[in-house]
Amino acid sequence: MEINEAANVLSLLGLEGRLAIFRLLVRAGPRGVKAGDIAGALSSPPSTLTANLNVLSHAGLITRRRDGRMILYSANFGRMRELLAFLLADCCNGEPDICVPLMDVATRATCCASDAAEYEEMKS
Amino acid sequence: MEINEAANVLSLLGLEGRLAIFRLLVRAGPRGVKAGDIAGALSSPPSTLTANLNVLSHAGLITRRRDGRMILYSANFGRMRELLAFLLADCCNGEPDICVPLMDVATRATCCASDAAEYEEMKS
DNA sequence: TCCATAATTCTACAATACTCGAAATTTGGA
DNA sequence: TCCAAATTTCGAGTATTGTAGAATTATGGA
Numbered sequence: 482m483e484i485n486e487a488a489n490v491l492s493l494l495g496l497e498g499r500l501a502i503f504r505l506l507v508r509a510g511p512r513g514v515k516a517g518d519i520a521g522a523l524s525s526p527p528s529t530l531t532a533n534l535n536v537l538s539h540a541g542l543i544t545r546r547r548d549g550r551m552i553l554y555s556a557n558f559g560r561m562r563e564l565l566a567f568l569l570a571d572c573c574n575g576e577p578d579i580c581v582p583l584m585d586v587a588t589r590a591t592c593c594a595s596d597a598a599e600y601e602e603m604k605s
Numbered sequence: 606m607e608i609n610e611a612a613n614v615l616s617l618l619g620l621e622g623r624l625a626i627f628r629l630l631v632r633a634g635p636r637g638v639k640a641g642d643i644a645g646a647l648s649s650p651p652s653t654l655t656a657n658l659n660v661l662s663h664a665g666l667i668t669r670r671r672d673g674r675m676i677l678y679s680a681n682f683g684r685m686r687e688l689l690a691f692l693l694a695d696c697c698n699g700e701p702d703i704c705v706p707l708m709d710v711a712t713r714a715t716c717c718a719s720d721a722a723e724y725e726e727m728k729s
Numbered sequence: 730t731c732c733a734t735a736a737t738t739c740t741a742c743a744a745t746a747c748t749c750g751a752a753a754t755t756t757g758g759a
Numbered sequence: 760t761c762c763a764a765a766t767t768t769c770g771a772g773t774a775t776t777g778t779a780g781a782a783t784t785a786t787g788g789a
Contacts, residue, residue: 485621488620488623489619490619491616491619492616492618492619493619495617495618495619497609497612500611500612500615507693507695507697508697509697509698510696511697516765517765520766526748527767528749528751528767528768528769529749531766531768532747534766534767550757550764550766551765558696561692568628568685571631571632573631573632573633573634574632574633639735640735640736644736650780651737652737652739652778652779652780653779655737656779657777658737674786674787674788675736
């Protein structure tokens with residue numbers, strides 16, 4: 482991930498309402514949550530919620546799929562992993578004596594079996 | 606870390622100039638970097654740099670110490686860890702079958718021996 | 730004591746982006 | 760075909776925040 486993209490993603494997550502949405506979806510896992518349930522959980526007016534969902538979606542942080550009359554949103558764990566990897570990359574200049582535990586984190590930051598699989602596929 | 610604090614920290618990092626500073630310091634490790642060297646590396650006007658350093662400093666993301674005539678800045682890895690832990694907390698609702706690798710990350714996100722030690726002390 | 734260097738504070742301008750009501754769209758079922 | 764429910768689009772008002780030039784402060788050395 483390039484720095485301008487990372488900065489963009491971070492700034493988008495840096496709004497409490499949006500962070501709350503993202504966190505809710507991260508907690509919910511791959512199954513996703515209905516837009517209406519998100520609105521209910523966060524007591525957000527529908528139009529505000531949609532605006533924020535659009536922003537997160539355009540940034541690739543969440544994905545959307547229709548299920549009958551409702552729309553399910555879920556976190557994009559692959560993207561989340563990219564962001565964490567960016568923040569941790571080359572930490573402490575990679576000096577092993579100082580920073581081994583953190584480099585370890587970067588390579589382990591895969592969440593949720595399905596997404597980890599997708600990510601492995603994407604790389605090849 | 607509370608959500609409002611996390612959102613604040615994320616938004617502050619969500620500016621390319623500031624993210625570049627933080628990343629530079631993360632890479633540099635605990636030894637820190639002189640303000641002037643940061644300005645040189647990022648070709649940032651002094652006043653802009655100071656403004657951004659102040660913002661990061663107030664947010665606890667970096668620390669400042671004087672060394673003779675110069676001022677050294679370094680990343681606060683403990684704070685960075687808190688942020689990562691927030692993002693990863695309860696991922697996938699903690700269901701082991703889905704999310705073990707990520708929960709693992711949260712507990713391992715300690716960087717740089719000295720800071721890790723500080724963190725362990727803080728907890729006790 | 731005086732000077733040069735390092736960094737910060739002050740100030741004001743400019744730009745961007747968040748929120749939410751009302752109207753419109755899409756879907757499923759009767 | 761028509762209605763109700765779920766969600767999105769549109770639009771405008773408001774506020775917040777980033778940038779950088781010029782002046783100021785603080786430090787170390789001569």
